Amino acid sequence: MYTRLFQDPFTSPALRQLLSAESYMRSMLEVELQLVRVQEDEGQWQQGTAQQLREALEGVPLLDYEVLAGIGLGGNVAIPFVKHIRECLPAGLKRCLHYGPTSQDIVDTALMLELRKALFWFERKGEALEGHLRQLVEQHRHTLMIGRTLMQQALPITFGLKVAGWLQAVRQANRRLQGLKAELLQLQFGGAAGTLAALGADGLSTYDRLAQALELAAPAMPWHTNRQSMHALFTALDAQAVSVEKIAGDIALMAQTEVGEVAEPAGEGMGESSSMPHKRNPVRCALIHxxxxxxxxxxTTHLNNAAHPHERALGGWHTEWSTLYEAMLLLGGALEQAEILLAGLEVFPARMRANLYTTQGVIMAEPVSLELAQRMPRDLAMAAVKKATKVALAEQIGFTEALYRDELIQAALSRDELEQLAAPESYLGATQGFIDRVLAQG
Known part of the structure; x- marks a missing residue:
């Protein structure tokens, strides 16, 4: 009940199904069966043994009460799992199962099979996000708005440039996660202490053949306590989380009543308040955050447990299981919400332009100062413009009018020149060039 109330709303139903407990158990079984097949090919077992095992276990429930209860007794799921399926086998086949590996070999390798599916799912979601962001960039590359630094109005930008920044971050995070495939999706197979001693002279051959059978990379040696690839995975998941958290944060701020530049997609009952009928809360942004x-x-939990002692960790390995799955499911939920958010985002260009003049146009003080500094000493130019900004704000008059009241400025620049300098669209610098570069990378 706890998960249904407080966890599931933040996660992805599709990913929960893809990475279900039953799916993981099937992956563990597949690792065991492929190992038997490899050993059969090497002459350790009679031909047909692997098929007999597969047929004997067909339809056997892999996740039952005894397996669940046994996890706490053995410290990992592989121990009760192997015991359970071995009990379901004919006497002549029992000895063929789980010959050579240790529990961590099965747990980690099954995880790699599950991660392969998860990475493909994340790749498709990442591509969908990039597509929605590209569309917004192209649609709003010329839509003027205010740029904000330290939560204050700064200089004019375009909404397309802001979204291009989102796109660049999402793209970088996507590529970082997908770039892990070669390093991450690798066999774990070292036996009790990482030597495969139980397999004798066949150890390396079985190692390489099993990796090939499972379509995983064969690392130079087992990685029972070398968790570099897992460290990279956790931080890559976090990077992707940061990329969508940034988007949700910006949208939530831009959707504030006093700003009103964007709004989440409308929907029946979406964002409603239990007590205030007028409210339209940015619920998808809240779920992403x-x-x-x-x-x-x-x-952080993983980072604090990433250094595993000796040849098998006491607790460090164990903390990976739930933290990794929860992180992936939560990221899946964030990506799904972000996809809906961006696909239906409501953008209000008129409000964006109006907000450029919230401070009477004094946001254009920089270009005026730069131009005046070409025609008089810089300190005089800065002082005159600063004085004009104070007048504009105090008397609530246009910035151009306040500038033109100053005799020094009036002597240096005509009204037409001042109006041109104070026009937000005249001070966008390399905006369009940056947008072109971001789009070209896709």
């Missing part, structure tokens, strides 16, 4: 902030904590 709720998910990504939990991910940061989960990643």
């Amino acid at each position: 709720g998910a990504t902030r939990q991910i940061h904590g989960l990643v």
